[in-house]
């Protein structure tokens with residue numbers, strides 16, 4: 001089917017039909033049968049590891065403030081020092097780094 005036929009097919013599906021979740025599934029089926037990418041939110045998760053731009057939460061970082069001894073944590077694409085949210089101590093180095101990308 002070309003794009004135009006797909007649109008017609010979907011119009012047919014929608015024509016005079018009371019929409020139900022099945023209607024959406026049928027439309028999704030028509031689209032995915034024709035090479036459109038459909039995300040199934042209820043289904044299995046699509047692999048996302050390569051899709052997250054710049055691996056936003058690649059590392060979980062755990063800090064203990066050397067000044068006030070509060071613990072805090074952060075996550076990010078790089079291992080970085082962070083500022084203590086409790087007392088403002090700057091450049092606290094993480095005492096523990098968890099590489100989330102290595103967990104499967």
Ligand SMILES: [Zn+2]
Pocket residue numbers: 065066067068069070084085086087088089
């Ligand atoms: Zn502190």
